[in-house]
Amino acid sequence: MSASKTPTLEWDDTDKLAVDVIRGLAMDAVESAGNGHPGTAMSLAPAAYLLYQRVLRHDPTDPHWIGRDRFVLSCGHSSLTLYIQLFLSGYGLTIEDLKLLRQWGSLTPAHPEHGHTIGVETTTGPLGQGIATAVGMAMAQRYERGLYDPDAAPGKSVFDHTIWCFASDGDIEEGISSEASSLAGHQQLDNLVLVYDDNHISIEGDTKVALSEDVAARYEAYGWHTIHVSDVNDVQAVYDAFVAARDQRSKPTLIVVRSIIGYPAPDKQNTGAAHGAALGAEEVAKTKVIMGFDPAVSFYCPDEVLAHTRRVVDRGQALKAEWQKDFDAWASSHPKAASELKRISQQRLPEGWADKLPDFAGESELATRKASGAVINAIAPTMPELWGGSADLAESNNTEIKGADSFLPEAHGGSPYGRILHFGIREHAMGAIMNGIALHGATRVFGGTFLTFSDYMRGAVRLAAIMKLPVTYVWTHDSIGLGEDGPTHQPVEHLASLRAIPGLDVVRPADATETAVAWRTIIEHNDRPAGLILSRQNLPVIDRSTHGSADGVAKGAYTLKDASSGIPKVILIATGSEVAIALAARDLLEEEGTPTRVVSMPCREWFEAQEASYQQEVLLPEVKARVSIEAAVALGWRDFIGDHGECLSLEHFGASAPYKILYEQYGFTPERAVAAAHSSLSKVGATSGSGPTGN
Ligand SMILES: Cc1ncc(C[n+]2csc(CCOP(=O)(O)OP(=O)(O)O)c2C)c(N)n1
Ligand SMILES: [Mg+2]
Numbered sequence: 001m002s003a004s005k006t007p008t009l010e011w012d013d014t015d016k017l018a019v020d021v022i023r024g025l026a027m028d029a030v031e032s033a034g035n036g037h038p039g040t041a042m043s044l045a046p047a048a049y050l051l052y053q054r055v056l057r058h059d060p061t062d063p064h065w066i067g068r069d070r071f072v073l074s075c076g077h078s079s080l081t082l083y084i085q086l087f088l089s090g091y092g093l094t095i096e097d098l099k100l101l102r103q104w105g106s107l108t109p110a111h112p113e114h115g116h117t118i119g120v121e122t123t124t125g126p127l128g129q130g131i132a133t134a135v136g137m138a139m140a141q142r143y144e145r146g147l148y149d150p151d152a153a154p155g156k157s158v159f160d161h162t163i164w165c166f167a168s169d170g171d172i173e174e175g176i177s178s179e180a181s182s183l184a185g186h187q188q189l190d191n192l193v194l195v196y197d198d199n200h201i202s203i204e205g206d207t208k209v210a211l212s213e214d215v216a217a218r219y220e221a222y223g224w225h226t227i228h229v230s231d232v233n234d235v236q237a238v239y240d241a242f243v244a245a246r247d248q249r250s251k252p253t254l255i256v257v258r259s260i261i262g263y264p265a266p267d268k269q270n271t272g273a274a275h276g277a278a279l280g281a282e283e284v285a286k287t288k289v290i291m292g293f294d295p296a297v298s299f300y301c302p303d304e305v306l307a308h309t310r311r312v313v314d315r316g317q318a319l320k321a322e323w324q325k326d327f328d329a330w331a332s333s334h335p336k337a338a339s340e341l342k343r344i345s346q347q348r349l350p351e352g353w354a355d356k357l358p359d360f361a362g363e364s365e366l367a368t369r370k371a372s373g374a375v376i377n378a379i380a381p382t383m384p385e386l387w388g389g390s391a392d393l394a395e396s397n398n399t400e401i402k403g404a405d406s407f408l409p410e411a412h413g414g415s416p417y418g419r420i421l422h423f424g425i426r427e428h429a430m431g432a433i434m435n436g437i438a439l440h441g442a443t444r445v446f447g448g449t450f451l452t453f454s455d456y457m458r459g460a461v462r463l464a465a466i467m468k469l470p471v472t473y474v475w476t477h478d479s480i481g482l483g484e485d486g487p488t489h490q491p492v493e494h495l496a497s498l499r500a501i502p503g504l505d506v507v508r509p510a511d512a513t514e515t516a517v518a519w520r521t522i523i524e525h526n527d528r529p530a531g532l533i534l535s536r537q538n539l540p541v542i543d544r545s546t547h548g549s550a551d552g553v554a555k556g557a558y559t560l561k562d563a564s565s566g567i568p569k570v571i572l573i574a575t576g577s578e579v580a581i582a583l584a585a586r587d588l589l590e591e592e593g594t595p596t597r598v599v600s601m602p603c604r605e606w607f608e609a610q611e612a613s614y615q616q617e618v619l620l621p622e623v624k625a626r627v628s629i630e631a632a633v634a635l636g637w638r639d640f641i642g643d644h645g646e647c648l649s650l651e652h653f654g655a656s657a658p659y660k661i662l663y664e665q666y667g668f669t670p671e672r673a674v675a676a677a678h679s680s681l682s683k684v685g686a687t688s689g690s691g692p693t694g695n
Contacts, residue, residue, distance in 0.1 A: 006239070006240045006243045006244065007243070008236075009050075009054070009235060009236050009239040011235055011236070014304060014305060014308045015049070015053075015235075015308070017302070017304075017305055018049060018088065018305045018308065018309055019045045019046050019049050020045075020291040020292075020293070021300060021301050021302070021305050022041070022042075022045040022048070022049060022084050022088070023041075023042040023045050023263075023264070023287070023291065024287075024288060024291065024293055024299075024300050024301075025080070025084050025087075025095075025098055025299060025300075025301065026038045026041035026042050026045070026080045026081075026084065027042065027265075027279055027284045027287060027288075028098075028284070028298045028299050028300075029080055029083075029098045029099065029101040029108075029299075030080070030101065030277075030278045030279070031278045031279070031280075031281070031284055031298075032099055032101065032298070033101045033102045033103065033278075034278060035102065035276075035277065035278060036080070036101055036102055036110065036276070036277075036278065037077045037078050037079070037080070037275060037276050038080070038262070038274065038278065038279055039201075039261040039262035039265075039268075039269075039274030039275050039276075040075060040077070040078035040081060040168060040197060040199070040259075040261055040275070041078050041079075041080035041081045041084065042261075042262055042263060042264075042265070042274075043197070043199060043232060043259040043260055043261050043262060043263045043269075044078065044081050044166065044197055044232065044259060045081075045084075046232055046233055046235050046238060047166070047195060047197075047232050047238050047257060047259075048081050048082070048084070048085050048166070049085065049088070050235055050238055050239055050242065051071070051085075051164060051242060052071075052085040052088070052089050052312065053088075053089075053309060053312050054239065054242075055239070055242045055243070055246065056069050056071060056164065057069040057161055057162070057316075057319055058071075058089070058312075058316050059313070059316030059317055059319065059320040060086075060089045060090040060091045060119070060312065060313050060316055061090070061313060061316070061317065062316075062320060063091060063118050063119050065320055065323075066159075066345070066441070067158055067159075067161060067320070067323045067327065068161060069161045069162045069163070069164060070121050070134070070137050070161070070162075070163045070164065070439075070440065071121060071164045071165075071166075072121055072122055072124065072130045072131075072133055072134040072137070072163065072164070072165040072166070073112055073124055073130060073165075073166050074124055074127070074128070074129065074130025074131045074133075074134070074165055074166060074167040074168070074171040074177075075124070075127065075130070075166060075167055075168035075170065075171055075197065076111040076112055076123070076124030076125035076126075076127075076130065077110075077111065077125065077168075077275075077276065078166075078168070079101075079108070079109070079110060079111055079112050080098075080101070081166065082112050082119075082120065083097070083098060083101075083108050083112075083117070084098065086117070086118070086119040086120075088305075088306070088309035088310070088312075089119075089309065089310070089312050089313070089316075090309075090310045090312070090313050091118050091119035092118050092119075093107060093108070093117070093118075093119075095299050095301060098299065099299060110125070111123065111124060111125030112124055112125075113466075114439065114467050115467060115468065121137075121439060122435065122436070122439050122467070123463055123466055123467050126459050126462075126463065127168070127170035127171050127173075127174045128170070128171050128173075128174025128175070128176040128177040129176060129432050129435075129459060129460060129463055130165060130167065130171065131165055131167050131171050131176070131177040131180055131181065131194060132176050132177060132179065132180035132428070132429045132431075132432030132433055132436070132460070133432045133433070133435050133436040133439065133463075134163050134164075134165035134192060134194070134436060135180040135181070135183060135184045135189065135192065135429070135432075135433055135436060136180075136432060136433035136434060136435060136436020136437045136438075136439075136440070137163045137436040137437070137439060137440040138163045138184065138187075138189040138191050138192040138252070138436075139187065139189065139407070139421075139433060139436070139437060140436060140437040140440035140441055140443060141159065141160075141161060141163065141191050141440060142189070142191065142407075142416055142417065143387060143407065143417060143419075143437075143443060144159055144440070144441050144443065145157055145159040145160065145417070146415075146416065146417020146418075147337070147340075147341075147384055147385075147417070147443075148330075148334065148337045148338075148340075148341055149330060149334070149337075150417050154249055155247075155249070157330075158323060158326050158327045158330050160191070161191065162191050162192075162193060162246050163191055163192050163193070164193050164195070165192070165193070165194045165195065166195045166197060167194060167195065167196050167197065168196075168197050168199070168202075169197075169198070169199065169200070169201070169202045169207050169211060170202055171196075172196055172211075172215055173202075173210065173211055175428065176428040176429055176432060176459070176460070178218075179424075179426035179428055179429035180426070180429035180432065180433060181194070181219060181222050181224070181252075181254075182222050182424075182426070183423065183424060183426060183429060183433070184222070184224070184252045185219070185222030185223030185224050185251065185252060186222075186223060186412065186424075187407075187408070187409060188223065188250055188251055188252075188409045188411070189251075189252045190248055190249050190250050190251055190252060190253075191252075192252040192253070193242070193245040193246060193252070193253050193255065194219075194224075194252065194253070194254045194255070195255045195257060196215060196254060196255065196256045196257065197232075197257060197259055198215070198256050198257060198258050198259070199258070199259045199260065199261040199270075200270075201261045201270065201271065201272055201274070201275060202272065202275065203272055203275055203276060204272060205271065205272040215254075215256060216228065216254060216256050219254040223251055223252075224251055224252050224253060224254045225245070225248050225251045225252070225253045225254070226253070226254045226255075226256065227241045227244060227245060227253060227254070227255045227256070228255075228256050228258075229241050229255060229256070229257045229258065230258050231258060231259075232257045232258065232259040233263075238257065241255045241257075242255070261274045261275060262274025262275075262279070264287060264290050264291065265279055265283050265284075265286070265287045266283070266286050266287065266290060267283055267286070268283055288300075340384065344385045344441070344442045344443065345441075345442050346442075347442050347526045349383070349523065349524070350382045350383060352382070353379055353382045353383055353523075354520050356378045356379050356381070356382055357375060357378060357379065357516045357519070357520055358371075358374045358375060358378045358516060359513075359516075360374075360511075360512035360513050360516065360541050361513070361541070361544065363512060363541045364540065364541060365538040365539060365540045365541060366511070366512040366538060366539065366541055367534070367535050367536060367537055367538050367539065368509050368510075368511065368512060368514075368515045368534040368535045368539060368576070369396070369397060369398045369474075369476040369477075369534040369535060369536060370398055370512075371509075371511075371512035371513075371515035371516065371534075372398055372474060372476075372515050372519065372532060372534050373397075373398025373399065373400070374398075374512075375515060375516050375519040376388075376398070376399065376401060376446070376519075377401060377402050379519075379523070380401045380404070380419075383444070383523075385442060385443040385444050386443075386444045386445075386446070386523075387401070387407070387419045387420070387421065387443060387444075387445055387446075388401075388420075388421055388434075388445050388446030388447055388448070388472070388474075389407075389420050389421030389422055389423060389446075389447065389448070390421075390422075390423065390447065390448035390449065390474070391423045391424065391425055391426060391427045391430050391447070391448070391449045391453070392422070392423070392424055392425045393448060393449055393450065393476075394420070394422075394448070396450070396476060396477065396536075397448030397449065397450075397474050397476045397534075398448075398474075398476070399446065399447075399448040399474050400420060401419055401420055404418065404419040404420050405417070405418030405419060405420065406418045406420045406422060407419065407420060407421050407422070408422065421433075421445075421447070423447065427449050427453050427454075427456035427457045428456050428457055428459060428460060429460075430447045430449070430457060430460075431447070431457035431458075431459070431460025431461055431463075431464070431473075432459075432460040432463070433447075434446075434447050434460070434464070434469075434471040435460055435463055435464050435467065435469055435471065437471070438464070438469040438470060438471050439467070439469065444470060444471075444472070444523065445471055445472070446471070446472040446473070446474055447471070447472075447473060447474065448473070448474035448475070448476065449473075449474075449475065449476075450475070450476060450477040450482075450489060450491075451475035451476065451477055451478045451479075451491040451494050451533055452477070452488070452489050452490065452491045452494060454473065454475050454491075454494055454498060454531065455494070455497075457473070461473070461498075461501065461504060461529065461531075462501055464504075464529040465501050465502060465503035465504045465528070465529055466503070468503060468527050468528050468529075469528075469529055470525060470526045470527065470528065470529065470530075471529045471530075472522055472529070472530050472531075472532065473529070473530070473531040473532065474532050474534065475494075475531050475532060475533050475534065476534040476535070476536060477489065477491075477534075477535075477536045478491060478508065478533045478534055478535055478536070478576060478577070479491060479492075479535070479576070479577060479631040479632060480492075480631050480650065480654040480655075480659060480662040480663070480666065480668075481535055481536060481537045481577050481631065481659045481662075481663070482536040482537070482659065483536070483537070483657065483658050483659035483662065484656055484657065484658060484659075485656065486654065486655060486656030486657075487653035487654045487655060487656070490653070490654035491632065492632055492633055492650055492652070492653055492654065493632070493633050493635075494632070495508070495533065495575075495630065495632045495633075496632065496633050496635040496636050498531055499604060499605075499636055500636075503528055503529070504528070504529055504530070504531060504605070505522070505525070505528060505529070505530035505531070505603055505605045505606065506530075506531050506533060506603065506604070506605065507521075507522065507530055507531065507532050507533060507553075507602050507603040507606075508532075508533035508534075508575040508576035508602050508603070509532070509533075509534070509553065509576065509602050510539065510542065510560075510574070510575065510576055510577070510579035510580070510600045510602065511539050511540065511541050511542045511550075511579070511580075512539075512541050513541060513542065513544060513550040514542075514550045514553050514600065514602055515532075515534070516550070517550045517551060517553035517554060518532060518553050518602060518603070519532070520554070521553060521554045521603075521606070533576060535576060535577050537577065537659055539576075539577055539580060540580050542560070542579075542583075546561075547560050547561050548560045548561065548562075548600075552600070553600075553602050553603070553606075554606065555606060555607060555610050555614060556601065556602065556603040556604060556605065556606030556607025556608065556609070556610065557573070557599055557600065557601035557602070557603075557604075557606075557607040557618050557619075558599065558600060558618060559597055559598070559599055559617075559618055560579065560583070560598045560599065560600040561583060561586060561597070561598040562597050563590070563595030563596055563597050564590055564595060565595060566595055567595065567620065567622070567623065568595045568596055568597035568620070568623055569594050569595050569596065569623065569625060569681065570589065570594060570595075570596050570597070570623065570625040570626065570627065570677045570680060570681055571596075571597045571598075571599055571619060571620070571623050571625070571626045571627075572585060572586060572596060572597070572598045572599070572626075572627050572629060572673060572677065573598075573599045573601050573619070573626060573627070573628045573629070573637075573640055573641070574598065574599075574600065574601070574628070574629040574630065575600070575601050575602055575629075575630050576602070576630070577631065578629040578630050578631055578648075578668060579598070579600050579629075581629055581663075581668055581669065581670055581673055582598045582600075582627075582629050582673060583598055584670035584673075585627075585629075585670040585671075585673035585674050585677065586598050587670075588670055588671070588674045589674055589677055594677070594681070596677070597620075597623070599618055599619065601640070604636075619640065624642060624643075624644045624645075624680075624684045625644060625645070625677065625680040625681040625683070625684045626640070626641040626642060626644070626645040626646075626680060627641065627645060627646045627647070627648060627673060627676045627677050627680055628640060628641050628645065628646075628647045628648065628649070629648040629668070629673055629676075630647075630648070630649060631649075631650050631663075631666070631668050632649065632650055633649055633650065633651055634647035634649035634651065637649065641680075643683075644680055644683040644684045645680055646676040646677070646679050646680045646683075647676075648667065648668065648672060648673055648676050650666055650668075654666070
């Protein structure tokens with residue numbers, strides 16, 4: 001794009017004043033909180049203002065407009081960069097909200113929180129996540145266009161828009177951004193613009209202590225278009241760069257913008273001190289004088305500035321009205337697609353989708369990962385909103401939708417609108433990309449890797465839980481049951497550590513039938529992430545004519561096999577592959593005359609959401625002899641087994657050997673479960689102490 005084609009920026013004194021007003025508000029908000037991050041909100045003011053006022057396609061009166069551009073502030077610490085634009089644009093934030101920065105219950109928490117403040121597209125704060133989330137949004141935009149309007153010319157579809165992301169040195173340094181940016185280049189995401197605030201300062205001061213590569217050269221090597229702007233205060237140059245980046249067709253664009261953190265504060269600009277602390281009354285006063293403001297006035301925002309900036313509402317409404325005409329025309333010429341879009345947007349599932357779930361009754365044994373693959377393939381034809389893939393383990397994770405195209409530019413041998421995601425070996429980016437996809441629209445995405453590598457995704461999983469995003473992790477190879485690959489690949493602590501994340505459903509089905517119900521339940525939830533924990537090895541398919549219905553999975557735990565007569569004396573609680581061991585142990589216990597109940601507990605979170613009466617029906621409070629069986633650390637199981645219970649668990653790493661040997665060696669056998677039951681029964685007999693609580 002040549003500079004001559006770029007429209008001249010209209011920029012008057014009120015715009016100039018508005019940028020200084022932003023700087024003043026940023027300083028004052030942090031000063032009033034006593035802490036916060038003023039520096040970058042001050043230095044990035046011209047870029048943020050230009051974007052929101054002149055370039056971003058948005059209508060502040062309709063923040064959920066599907067045709068809007070998305071803005072991601074990856075450097076979430078600089079939340080004022082966003083909050084002040086939301087205030088000036090008219091999203092509902094007020095000066096009073098800015099005065100309550102970082103305060104209890106305010107709309108202006110320290111870091112932007114999606115679902116809390118209108119206009120915040122994603123929660124950011126953990127550096128690097130925002131860039132990868134933006135990549136996910138850009139991928140979702142292309143997929144959604146492919147679903148509904150694949151034949152439109154580039155830039156001409158109502159589903160076309162741009163994903164904008166502002167990022168700081170920390171975002172650029174974090175590995176997740178490299179993973180995601182590499183993939184974005186490979187995917188040729190021309191709808192993505194990353195603005196890198198190259199201010200050479202992070203918390204420890206000059207970034208020369210930790211960063212020396214040529215970032216733009218790195219991005220060029222990834223396949224990005226790059227643009228340099230030598231001074232963020234050169235608004236025409238910033239504007240030209242924005243327009244050129246937006247109009248770039250074929251690659252994502254990185255705009256490297258040089259800025260001076262804390263500008264124009266006389267003493268603290270260009271120092272780490274401007275990053276994350278109040279500038280102090282004296283410095284604030286001096287800065288206001290430099291800007292021509294009265295140093296005695298705080299939160300200065302003259303009416304003329306607000307009247308000027310709120311005109312962006314007119315601009316946005318006009319853009320939207322224009323778009324609406326096109327959308328209506330599209331809808332009338334694509335009635336089927338339009339009704340499907342409506343369904344998906346309302347997060348409704350297609351009629352009869354669950355009838356498509358496979359019935360595994362005829363199978364004798366099957367790995368739950370394979371059952372999961374069968375489920376995905378059974379429901380995929382009725383659910384176009386379902387897509388996903390793996391971090392290079394599709395065959396192992398059984399995530400492939402058979403017959404579907406790979407989501408890839410044609411140059412790389414796929415279809416730009418394909419349904420199979422290839423994340424490459426980039427688990428952390430995969431997690432954040434899934435978040436971006438879920439945030440962008442109502443499609444349902446899944447992503448697979450080995451459970452042990454969920455650690456590599458954890459930062460993104462945690463954000464999915466915070467944002468309540470309905471993404472599904474397909475985590476296979478779930479225990480020592482994976483066998484020969486050994487301790488690096490055998491999860492031991494992962495179940496406990498994932499269960500520790502509030503709002504994440506950790507679901508470990510016992511057999512193929514439970515896997516189908518687990519998928520059904522996950523799909524029926526649209527307000528939280530879930531991890532499916534699946535076995536590599538075959539597991540017996542439980543005969544449901546003689547055992548409890550797998551529908552109990554939806555309640556998190558259920559009686560799979562009750563005592564043959566009367567009230568059980570002992571309850572065995574197991575998950576996943578260890579349920580079969582519990583069933584075999586029950587047979588032994590029953591043979592010796594101990595009435596035994598087996599409870600399958602695939603999802604604690606779902607069980608904990610049940611009424612106390614149901615919980616007590618399953619875990620009879622009067623039965624204090626209990627054994628938990630799970631080939632992982634015992635952490636968390638005491639909540640269910642109580643003072644008299646025993647845990648059959650694994651408190652050390654595994655080893656490289658065939659899995660049956662490992663189960664023997666580490667004591668995951670029916671005989672050991674029986675011994676544990678005896679031990680628990682004797683504790684109950686020996687004491688009259690308190691039993692388990694809460695169930
Ligand atoms: C993953 C992660 N690690 C550490 C932090 C803590 N932290 C917040 S900002 C920051 C670095 C600030 O430097 P930069 O990213 O250049 O932002 P600037 O000061 O230029 O605004 C750090 C280490 C974080 N928010 N996220
Ligand atoms: Mg910096």
